[in-house]
Amino acid sequence: MKIWRTLHDPQLEREVTAFVDERVIPVAGEIDAQDVYPVEIIEAAAAAGYNTLTLPTQYGGGGRSNQDALLVMEAIAYGSAAVAISMITIYQSQTIIERYGEPSLKERFLPQYAGGLRAAYALTEAAHGSDIRSLDTKALRTDTGWVIRGEKAFITSGSAAQLFVVLAETEIGVSAFAVPFDTPGVSTYVGPNATTFGLRNGPHVNLVLDDVEVPADHLIGEEGKGMRQAVITLAHSRTLAAGISLGIGRAAVDASLAFAGSRKAFDQTVLEFQGIQWYFADIVTALDAARLLTYQAARDLDAGHEIARYTSEAKLMASEVATRAASTAVSVCGARGTMESAPFGRFLRDAKAYEIAGGSTEVLKNTIAKSLLKAVSG
Numbered sequence: 548m549k550i551w552r553t554l555h556d557p558q559l560e561r562e563v564t565a566f567v568d569e570r571v572i573p574v575a576g577e578i579d580a581q582d583v584y585p586v587e588i589i590e591a592a593a594a595a596g597y598n599t600l601t602l603p604t605q606y607g608g609g610g611r612s613n614q615d616a617l618l619v620m621e622a623i624a625y626g627s628a629a630v631a632i633s634m635i636t637i638y639q640s641q642t643i644i645e646r647y648g649e650p651s652l653k654e655r656f657l658p659q660y661a662g663g664l665r666a667a668y669a670l671t672e673a674a675h676g677s678d679i680r681s682l683d684t685k686a687l688r689t690d691t692g693w694v695i696r697g698e699k700a701f702i703t704s705g706s707a708a709q710l711f712v713v714l715a716e717t718e719i720g721v722s723a724f725a726v727p728f729d730t731p732g733v734s735t736y737v738g739p740n741a742t743t744f745g746l747r748n749g750p751h752v753n754l755v756l757d758d759v760e761v762p763a764d765h766l767i768g769e770e771g772k773g774m775r776q777a778v779i780t781l782a783h784s785r786t787l788a789a790g791i792s793l794g795i796g797r798a799a800v801d802a803s804l805a806f807a808g809s810r811k812a813f814d815q816t817v818l819e820f821q822g823i824q825w826y827f828a829d830i831v832t833a834l835d836a837a838r839l840l841t842y843q844a845a846r847d848l849d850a851g852h853e854i855a856r857y858t859s860e861a862k863l864m865a866s867e868v869a870t871r872a873a874s875t876a877v878s879v880c881g882a883r884g885t886m887e888s889a890p891f892g893r894f895l896r897d898a899k900a901y902e903i904a905g906g907s908t909e910v911l912k913n914t915i916a917k918s919l920l921k922a923v924s925g
C-alpha cells in the first residue's frame with residue numbers, strides 16, 4: 548500500500564525505507580516501552596551516512612541537501628520517533644559546530660560524527676525553558692580556556708551522548724560550548740522529571756557541570772551570541788523536526804487505514820462507512836499539505852533563503868497534524884486503538900510531545916508573527 552507521494556529523491560527513499568523496515572520497525576515498540584537510547588541503530592544509521600547527510604564532505608559527511616536529510620528523518624520517524632530524535636540532536640550539535648566553531652574545534656569533533664558520535668543539545672534548565680535569555684549555568688574565562696558550572700535539564704539523548712553542546716552564561720551573555728562527556732566534572736543523572744510519556748529514547752537526563760574545564764576553542768562562535776546561534780541552529784533543524792512529525796502522522800494513517808480495511812462491522816469493512824472514509828480524507832489532506840509546506844521549507848533552506856518563518860510554519864503545522872492523525876487513528880481502530888499491544892498510543896504520545904520539544908507551538912507562532920510584524924513595519 549503506497550498512499551504518499553514521493554516528494555524528493557526516490558532512490559534515497561527506497562534505501563532508507565529498506566533500512567527502516569529491517570532495523571527500526573521491528574524494535575520500535577520495545578525502544579518506547581523500555582525507554583532506552585537505540586545505540587546499535589544509531590551506529591548503523593551512521594554507517595549508512597544518515598547521521599551526517601548535510602555535513603560537508605571534508606568532515607566525512609555526505610555534503611547533501613536539507614531535503615535529503617528531511618526525507619531520511621521522515622522515513623526513520625515513520626518507524627520510530629525515538630530513533631529520529633536520537634538523530635536530530637546529532638544534527639543540531641554538528642550544525643552549530645560546523646556553522647560557528649573554530650577550525651580546530653571542527654577538526655576535532657566533526658569527523659567523529661560519521662563514525663557514530665552520539666551528541667545532545669543542552670539549552671534547557673530547570674528554571675529556563677522557552678526563555679533562555681539568561682541562565683543559571685555559568686562559564687568563566689581562565690588563562691587556558693573556560694570553567695563551566697551549573698546544571699541543564701530535560702536533555703534528549705543525554706543518557707548516551709558522548710558530546711554535549713551546552714549553553715552557559717558568560718560575563719557578556721549566553722554563550723555556547725562543546726563539552727565532551729568524558730571531561731572531569733561532567734555527569735548525568737535521571738531526575739524526577741526525566742521520563743516523558745512520548746519521544747522515549749532514554750530518560751531526558753539532567754546534565755551536571757561541576758567546574759568543568761574546557762579549552763578556549765570549545766567556545767562555539769562568539770561569546771555572548773550563543774542564544775542567537777542556538778536559535779538559528781534550531782530554525783535550521785525545524786524541517787527535520789517537522790519531518791519527524793510527518794513520519795509519525797503517516798505511520799498512524801497507514802496502520803489505521805490497514806486496520807479499517809480489514810475490520811468488519813455490520814457486514815462490511817469499517818473503511819466502507821462514509822463517516823470513517825471522511826476521517827481519512829480530512830487527515831490525508833492535512834498531512835499532504837504539511838508535507839508540501841515542509842519540503843518547500845527545506846528547499847528554501849537549501850537555496851539559502853530567509854528561513855525562520857517557513858521552517859516554523861512547517862514544524863507548527865506538521866506537529867499539530869501528526870497529533871490529529873494519531874488521535875484519529877485511535878478513533879478509527881476502536882478498542883484496538885487503545886491497546887498497549889498496538890502502536891497507536893505511542894504515535895499519539897510521540898506526536899503530542901513533539902508539539903513542545905524543539906520549539907513549542909506557542910513560541911513558533913511568535914516567530915511567525917514576528918516576521919509578519921517586520922513586514923508590516925517595513
Ligand SMILES: Cc1cc2nc3c(=O)[nH]c(=O)nc-3n(C[C@H](O)[C@H](O)[C@H](O)COP(=O)(O)OP(=O)(O)OC[C@H]3O[C@@H](n4cnc5c(N)ncnc54)[C@H](O)[C@@H]3O)c2cc1C
Pocket residue numbers: 636667668669670671672675676677678700701702703704743745746751900903904905906907908909910913
Ligand atoms: C520530549 C522533550 C524533549 C526535550 N529535549 C530537550 C533537549 O534535548 N534539550 C533542551 O535543551 N531542551 C529539551 N526539552 C525542553 C524544551 O526545549 C522545553 O520544554 C521548551 O523549550 C519549553 O520550555 P518549558 O517546558 O520550560 O515551558 P515554559 O517555557 O515554562 O512554557 C510553558 C508554556 O508557556 C508557553 N510560552 C512560553 N513562552 C511563551 C511566549 N513568549 N509566548 C507564548 N507562550 C509562551 C510555552 O509554549 C508553554 O506552552 C525537551 C522537552 C521535551 C518535552
